[in-house]
Amino acid sequence: MLILLAMPAIGLPLLLSLENDLPLAPLTRAPPQAIVILGADISRSAGARPFGVGPLTLERLAAGSTLYQRTHLPILVSGGKPYPRADSSLAGRMASVLVQEFHIPVTWEEMGSDSTWQNAAPSAPILAQHGIRSIYLVTHAWHMRRAIFCFRRFGLLVTAAPVRHDRFLFDASEFVPSISGWEDSYFAFHEWIGLAWYHLRH
Numbered sequence: 001m002l003i004l005l006a007m008p009a010i011g012l013p014l015l016l017s018l019e020n021d022l023p024l025a026p027l028t029r030a031p032p033q034a035i036v037i038l039g040a041d042i043s044r045s046a047g048a049r050p051f052g053v054g055p056l057t058l059e060r061l062a063a064g065s066t067l068y069q070r071t072h073l074p075i076l077v078s079g080g081k082p083y084p085r086a087d088s089s090l091a092g093r094m095a096s097v098l099v100q101e102f103h104i105p106v107t108w109e110e111m112g113s114d115s116t117w118q119n120a121a122p123s124a125p126i127l128a129q130h131g132i133r134s135i136y137l138v139t140h141a142w143h144m145r146r147a148i149f150c151f152r153r154f155g156l157l158v159t160a161a162p163v164r165h166d167r168f169l170f171d172a173s174e175f176v177p178s179i180s181g182w183e184d185s186y187f188a189f190h191e192w193i194g195l196a197w198y199h200l201r202h
Helices: 008-019 055-071 090-100 116-128 141-153 179-201
Strands: 034-038 042-044 051-053 075-078 108-110 134-140 157-163
Touching: 008 141, 008 179, 034 055, 034 116, 034 141, 051 055, 051 090, 055 090, 055 134, 055 157, 075 090, 075 116, 090 108, 108 116, 116 141, 116 179, 134 141, 141 157, 141 179
Parallel strands: 034 075, 034 134, 075 108, 134 157
Antiparallel strands: 042 051
16 A cells, blocks of 8 residues: 555545646636735754744745735735744744745734644634735645635635646656655645545534
């Protein structure tokens, strides 16, 4: 089973099953009024700053900055402390990268979440205070289905702005086990199990 799950030919179709039929076109009746970027991973450091944004989070920030340059909508970043004694939140680090590296302003920071559901729960009231009910949601394509479920549960209209849509290459290399194949299978199972759990609980 581990060998099978390490094959991209297994993991990629599982990921692609999450990425189909996402709401990519903005609603004409309610166009997006803000951009929400969800945090993902961190990078650990032994220096003065014990953590920074990880590669997945950085991909989302890059996609969010490109979307901002096209729309100039206000940005909310969402991500809590990666561990209880951390000196700052992931959202704070994301905001710093957007401002200092991408030269993109950040309007709001949601700093208390540690799950996708908790990304949505406090973000929705922040946006509602400013009359925002329709958003672009920036996260990875394989994570988008679960993220949309959460934000819709809190009354927001969502247009997907997915990062890195995956595609299957019909090639013999797709049947060679690899670490990336395991990673694909991990993300796919994590998302489908998480989505099923959210449906049961909420």
